[in-house]
Amino acid sequence: MTEVPPVALSTLTTLRAGGVPERMIEARTADELVAALREVWATGDPWFVLGGGSNLLVGDEPFPGTVVRILTRGIETLPAAREGFVRLRVQAGHDWDAFVGDTVERGLAGVEAMSGIPGTVGAAPVQNIGAYGQEIVQTLVEVELIDEATGEVSTVPAAELGLGFRTSVLKHHHGSVPERRAVILSVTVELAVIGDAPRRIHGDQLRTALGLQPGDAVTLTFVREQVRQIRRRKGMVLDDADPDTWSAGSFFQNAVVSASFARTLPAECPRWPVEPDFDPVVVVPLAGFDGSVPRLSTAESDVKVSAGWLIEQSGIRKGFKLPRSRAAVSTKHALALTNRGGATADEIAELARFIQGRVHAEFGLLLQPEPVLVGVDL
CATH class of the missing domain: 3.30.43.10 (Uridine Diphospho-n-acetylenolpyruvylglucosamine Reductase, domain 2)
Structure with a gap:
């Protein structure tokens, strides 16, 4: 060091x-x-x-x-237990988009829809990054990490990381501390070996974003190039010449709410169902079995709603800024708060608080910030 x-x-x-x-x-x-x-x-x-x-x-x-x-770098190829797959162990400091580009060049599928996301590989599992229907949880095998409490290095399976929508046990959420204070040293993923042959896109979200029909077949390279173009149009690919990219990406998380609360929002608000948790096994003791099977829980699943839509419908338009502030909403993407040149953290936080207040007043929902806040609060 x-x-x-x-x-x-x-x-x-x-x-x-x-x-x-x-x-x-x-x-x-x-x-x-x-x-x-x-x-x-x-x-x-x-x-x-x-x-x-x-x-x-x-x-x-x-x-x-x-x-x-x-600032660690490097990708190591490992054998996978499943035929037709390969595992890659990537150092935490490796640039995420460079890693995705490498997988596409190798003909490995599983992370191509997450092209263009800024940041490092080690940060990917912390908030379970995702885009267009792909999330790191779908390919993550394990991470190597060091725990603050003990200083010990260990290999932790993905199943023990509590990966959910933009969260994990390692995530420092606004207003709370991580369940497990640790730093990732390396990340191991398992990807499908498909080469450069065109294949059908099964996810509706990605297919819609790319303008494809259900039967259309495209290459990994096509997916990566198109996703990067989409992100660039939204100001989500870093560019020193474009202040719309001087941001932390989406500043607020799409909110996950109960189905009953979602019904209070305007019908036009974009929403997506969150997979419900079903009881996988119901055990009935034989001695007490009377011929009837207990009814399974049928609770409604939660719903993910568009934070960007809520922001715009609360009166905050793209390009909005407070008087005399050097922080503004992106002119391309309502979810991105940007530094237009020389903005302080306080100016950015002031804009974030204003947006939170408008959305809460209009829809009764308090948006949560996605970035980690250090020495600043909302």
Whole structure:
């Protein structure tokens, strides 16, 4: 590991906001990362890790602790238990989109719809990233991580990470602490080997986004290129020349609400059902069996509703900004809050609070921020 002169976090985050930390360490190998974290944890000082800086809003005041930059890189190919699949172990600091591009070049399917998402591979399981019907949970096998409580390195199966809609046991949600305080060192995924032959797209969400009919067959390269174009049109592909991309992507999460609450929203509000949890097995003791089978739970499944639609229908249009503020809603995407040049974290937070208030007043729903907030609150 290398201790380096601290620089303003506004230069290392895609929202371009954040003060100078007290201390900064760079880790370029997994061993350096482990050593850096153990050393920082031993001090008891405040800390956080920084990968691509694409899902982070840092306060303007100097951070009173250590920032550990994860700069590890590398992809290792491993055998898979299933025929026609391959496993890849990827270092946490590897650029996510570069990794996706590599899988497409190899003819490996499973993450191509997540092309263009900024950030690092290690951050992907933390919030179970996803796009157009694909999520990392669908291909994730395991992660190697180090726990803050013990300083021990372990390999944890995906099933133990509590992966859900943009969440995991590792996620630092707004207003709470992670269930498990740990840092991912590497990620292992299992992908299908399909080569460059065209194939049908089975997911409705991706097929609709690409303008395909159910029988259309396309290559992985086509999917990646089209998804990147869609994201670029929305200002979701980083571009130094385009302030609409100076953001943390979607600032607010699409809300998951009860079916009954969803019925209180306007019928035009886009919504998608969330898979219900059914009782997989009902055990009836033989001694007490009277010939009848207990009725299974038939509770309605939750519903995911569009935060972007709610924002626009509350009167917040694309390009909206508060008077004299240098923060604004993207001109391309209502869910993205952007830094138009020189905006402070306080200005971005002020805009976020205003949007939350408008949506809550109009629809009775408090939108939750997606980025991790450090030294700033809503």
